Amino acid sequence: MGDRLASFVPSISDPWDERKAAHLTRRVGFGAPPAQLTLLVGDGSAAAFNAAVEEQVLYPDVDAALEARLAAFAGGASLTANPTTLYTLGGHWLFRMAFATRPLQEQLTLFWHDHFAVEFVKIRGKVTYPPGDNAAQTAKATTLLRDYMELLRLRGNKDFRTLLLAITRNPAMLLYLDNYLNVAGRAQENYARELMELFSMGVNQYTEDDVRELSRVLTGESLDDRINLGYLFRQPFHDTGTKNFLGQTVAPQSPGSLETAEAVDIILSQPVTSRFMASKLIEWFVNPAPDPEAVEELAAVLRADADSDGRPDFNFAETLEVLFKSRYFYEDANFFTLYKTPVDYGVNIVRLLGLTETQLAADVNWYGLAFLLGGMGMGLFEPPNVGGWIHGEAWINSVNLINRYNLAERVARSDIMTPAFLLAYFPDSPATSNATLLEDFRRRLIQRSLRTGETDILNAHMSSMDSLAGATQLQKYNLKIWGLAHLLCATAEFQMK
């Protein structure tokens, strides 16, 4: 193990503290309020640090508490029990992000959705049965997307080999990139190209001949029919010749689907694959400009062969554990370097303010939230194209900022942040001082210092609420908190994580 990914060890001069815990939870999940951060910090020891990271990063396949919570809530007016449309499915996923016990599971699923991008519209267009029944067709397309999402959720922290094979055979992906039409003698190149260029190796790491040869390998990975849209390997579609792919020979096998596994092994054995995936993980979780040393070290972790089967493991749980325990992750230069995606922004607000599903049901229901995020260019299952979303500065533009501000304004209203809810922040309010209010919400939402000019404006805002004629003390208190929530979420600081 090199230097950058060696484990962080807390010390007096560089402690395990709330600042680092907030950084961890902002990145692996969607943020955590002060009470949870305090628990994660514990006594600040190395043991507490390791336990905190493991608690955030290692998760069981099924989040039982989340499933129970979802089952209890869904079926009402604001979230259906069974999603049959794009926005209801998006609503389900947003619910999971907001209330997951181990939010890395959802953040990682989002990473994989961005990585193995598919578009609902294109898949929906290929569902043509039952004829004339739009609702049933949409429901079927939604089911395909749901299965695709579940695949990413379940396999996202396992090994890349299994994940690549599974996504190659996933019906939503087969439809999206046309591999179900990939037949011997009439090769369909779309999936083969993107499998190498976008999903594993990166641009310009292969030749056009490799694209054609990989297309031949993947012939037969198809669907059973256009009604059921289930995966089926169809040997009659398969090109039974010898292929030459990335400098290696793929001899014909029986059944031909064994060649797909071999092609995946060939891809994983390319040095560029581990670097490409290491770089992607670091760009998503650490810094848009990945440190080259860190990329090399993380790539080596991906390539490790712990099970000694002669092939690189590409185990994501182990790799991410190394990353989130590393000194590199906690370097100052990596704090607040990522721009929040629209999903980050929306789910942040829910988690940091401690909102519950019942409160949100008042009007910003889950479908509405999914729709709103679509308006910001990050509709779940609606990436702009097969390359996923463009992140970073691209999220900062007029329409995005306007929608973010308006989401914060909508949340900061009496039907969601109810007076009773606001009293829970400061039980001895409305006597709580303005200074305390500001400090608490700065700590909760911004998680770093504000500029003097900003605190001046926010203090003046609170004073102006205090001077409102005809308002009771309690009303003034409510107005001040709504104002703080709305305005703090509109600061430039809050757009970074």
Place this chain on the structure above:
Amino acid sequence: MPLRRRDFIRAGLGGLGYFSTAALVPDWIIRSAAAIEDLSGENRILVIVQLEGGNDGLNTLVPYTDPLYNSDIRPTLHVPTAQLHLIDNLNGLHPALPALAESYGDGRVAIIQNVGYPNPDLSHFVSTDYWEQGRAPGGPNLGTQGWVGRFFDQTCGSAPDVDPLTMVGAGHSRIPGSLKAVTYSAPAIASVATYQIQGAAGLPAVIGTRRLNDLHALNDVPAADPAIEFIQNSANVAEASIAVVQNLSYNPAVVYPSTKLGQDLLLCSRLIHQPGIAPKVLHVRQAGYDTHADQGVPGSPGLGDHPALLIDLNDALGAFMSDLAASGNLDRVLILTFSEFGRRVRQNDSDGTDHGAASILFVLGGRIRGGVYGGQPNLSSTEDVMDPAGFIVPRVQKGNLSHTVDFRSVYARVIESWFGSQAAPGVFGQSVYDGIIFPDLPKIDFIRATVSAARTPWREYH
């Protein structure tokens, strides 16, 4: 990348704060001479229409007399001559494009064939980057700004006051790549209806006004961190553009299609016709051209994914041009389409085509010298061809059409002959200008009323 907008924004604040009760366009939205270097004196505008996914040029403008365009290369996608809108004795427009054919007849459409770049890349993302950023493999490293963004940065980047609506992404949820600049953030306006900042709904107006004023003030606090500064500048642009977008007064007599493209071009029209602002570059996007499958329906050239897109393009551009013509503005607007590549000459067996290379693009407007430029496509994989104008159209390579006109030359022609600027060598690199663009220019003389280069650029007056 600091923008110094605060000075002219603050000048309009007066004593009432940023948002007064009267919903008028603030008088600080000024028409600025420094909103892209336009020496025409006519306040000319460029409208970019991005066809996203790779448009099949061969089926858009069909070389119907070419025996190599046949049912062998296109068993199910071949468009029969009888269905085409013939525009000359070599080419016909796809049946889905009657309005474009009519505009061509009026001399308002230039179609440039064989447009591409050396060593074409078949990746959507790489090739889109090239087209948006005005660069190509092996060329100089010019940064990741858009070509229009670079044109702006190099000519007007240090201007003290720039109209926030100089460039607009209409119907976009992010800044279009072509418009990305260092010294300027173009507003992206996904829809007019939602382009508004809420103060405090359900509460007394004085509270909402206070929130809006404080939100504005927060984004004016000086920042040392460049990322924070960037975000705040973008917020300022958003606020400035809202005031305009919520007060657009123009309603055309022409009916635009209700499609996204139609409505986005309607927004462009309303911005063009709005008094008191001076948009220079407007950008819209039409998605869906990556027709690997179901591009067409065998036996029905009017059906399939590609014809559906062309119908939308035809109707939307048709409405836009009729609108501009009716109001007398067609002469100061130039519409340019682009796509990251064309498609493979030979179709695949999913009734589609795979990624290609060279393709056509359209230039439309009232000051266009109509016609077909760039030669005919060469569908032979064995022989190069000499175009009647004397240049060589290379053979098909690796199944894809070869280019004769570099797309950067088209852009340079727009910069030089539409806006009258000498900035092209700086925007694309001197070596590219000398070696590639300059030799191409005689092939693409598609602007009728060029700008005199004798006029002095604005910056020499300041």
